[in-house]
Amino acid sequence: MKSSFSFLIFIALFSLTFESSAQVGLEGFSSGRYEVRKSNKRTPASESAPVVTDSDGVAVRTLKTSELEAEEKARKEAEAKKAAEKLALEQKKAEEQKANTAPAPAVAAKPAMEKTVDTDSSEVQEPGISEQAESLFSNKAGKIYEFYREQIHPDDIRNNRLELDVMPVVAYNDSQSNYGFRDYQSFFNALSIRANVWFTPLIGVSGRILFSFAADVDSVTADQSRIPAKYEMVDLGVNFRKFFGVSRKANSLEFSILLSDSKMTVPSDNTSRARLKTQGLGLGLKGRIPTSADYAWTVGGSFFPRLQHSESETGVAIQSGAAEESVRIGLDIGGEWKFTRESQMIWNLGASVERNVFDGAAGIPDPSTGLTPNNVSVTNAFYMLSLGYRWGH
Numbered sequence: 376m377k378s379s380f381s382f383l384i385f386i387a388l389f390s391l392t393f394e395s396s397a398q399v400g401l402e403g404f405s406s407g408r409y410e411v412r413k414s415n416k417r418t419p420a421s422e423s424a425p426v427v428t429d430s431d432g433v434a435v436r437t438l439k440t441s442e443l444e445a446e447e448k449a450r451k452e453a454e455a456k457k458a459a460e461k462l463a464l465e466q467k468k469a470e471e472q473k474a475n476t477a478p479a480p481a482v483a484a485k486p487a488m489e490k491t492v493d494t495d496s497s498e499v500q501e502p503g504i505s506e507q508a509e510s511l512f513s514n515k516a517g518k519i520y521e522f523y524r525e526q527i528h529p530d531d532i533r534n535n536r537l538e539l540d541v542m543p544v545v546a547y548n549d550s551q552s553n554y555g556f557r558d559y560q561s562f563f564n565a566l567s568i569r570a571n572v573w574f575t576p577l578i579g580v581s582g583r584i585l586f587s588f589a590a591d592v593d594s595v596t597a598d599q600s601r602i603p604a605k606y607e608m609v610d611l612g613v614n615f616r617k618f619f620g621v622s623r624k625a626n627s628l629e630f631s632i633l634l635s636d637s638k639m640t641v642p643s644d645n646t647s648r649a650r651l652k653t654q655g656l657g658l659g660l661k662g663r664i665p666t667s668a669d670y671a672w673t674v675g676g677s678f679f680p681r682l683q684h685s686e687s688e689t690g691v692a693i694q695s696g697a698a699e700e701s702v703r704i705g706l707d708i709g710g711e712w713k714f715t716r717e718s719q720m721i722w723n724l725g726a727s728v729e730r731n732v733f734d735g736a737a738g739i740p741d742p743s744t745g746l747t748p749n750n751v752s753v754t755n756a757f758y759m760l761s762l763g764y765r766w767g768h
Contacts, residue, residue, distance in 0.1 A: 538765055539765065540569040543566055543761065544761040546757060552752065557751065563606065565588060577616045577618075580611075587604075595743065602641055610634070611634045628660070631677075633657045653729060682729070695751040696749070706725065716767050731755065
């Protein structure tokens with residue numbers, strides 16, 4: 376009985392305890408202090424998604440729609456960036472190619488190392504005459520011309536190897552003497568042709584010929600008739616030049632060794648004049664003074680200290696005596712207008728005086744006085760004005 380009563384008491388206490396615990400739990404859910412969480416059971420990766428393969432059994436990657444869109448966007452951005460870089464590279468190459476193929480500024484074609492600025496310098500020394508003369512017989516000619524290519528302006532006259540002058544001339548001949556047969560005057564036109572050949576810029580040779588047109592001289596007869604005459608003058612020279620600088624405006628001096636041969640021819644049957652001939656060696660000197668790159672003054676002269684002078688018989692044996700001494704001196708002034716070194720216009724005013732002194736008595740009496748003079752002297756002067764053209768090469 377007692378045992379049954381104790382068991383009933385235990386059952387009643389247990390019931391009360393369970394009821395209060397349940398009530399507290401319900402109050403917790405109702406107040407929000409507790410929440411019911413759904414438990415997620417993880418499964419192995421091998422069991423999360425099946426492996427997809429293609430027809431060859433190769434695994435194929437499967438993506439969701441959002442992932443496909445993201446990858447497609449990234450791919451398009453990469454392709455656009457690559458296309459932009461390629462375009463920029465092509466534009467850069469095109470600009471470089473255009474810059475490389477662009478035409479250079481137009482300049483006159485000249486040999487390499489050719490001087491284009493016309494300057495003068497005291498430090499630059501032109502090869503001398505002796506050095507250039509040596510180069511004519513050695514292998515130094517290349518060095519000489521290399522200097523002129525580098526230091527001398529292309530339009531400098533020193534670059535000419537050949538020069539040809541053609542000049543119409545107006546001339547007056549005045550011969551004065553104490554012997555009537557050698558006293559006469561003549562006014563005539565002539566043509567002068569001169570050629571210069573330069574073996575080096577400072578050494579060359581020259582030749583000049585002058586011949587008259589329709590010349591005549593007066594007669595000793597009372598009717599004052601005129602006698603046809605022909606003048607011919609030939610000068611050959613060996614020339615040496617010295618330039619005082621390398622500029623086109625540098626002054627220069629030209630020294631010449633000359634051989635002269637001049638003659639006056641009259642008809643063989645005339646009885647008033649003799650045929651005359653003079654020849655010999657002399658020296659020439661000419662200075663060239665440029666005032667600009669386009670114009671230069673020229674001043675020169677010649678001197679023949681001993682000439683061979685002769686008189687030839689015509690219709691009468693005219694002899695002024697035994698030839699004792701003959702000398703000639705000449706002076707010239709002129710100018711050069713230079714268009715280029717290959718094209719120039721030149722002018723010259725020259726005078727030359729030849730003095731012939733004879734010894735002994737003349738061959739026949741003077742027709743104007745009837746007397747036979749002794750120690751005849753003749754002063755034969757020429758005055759010439761010429762204007763012409765020079766071609767250089």
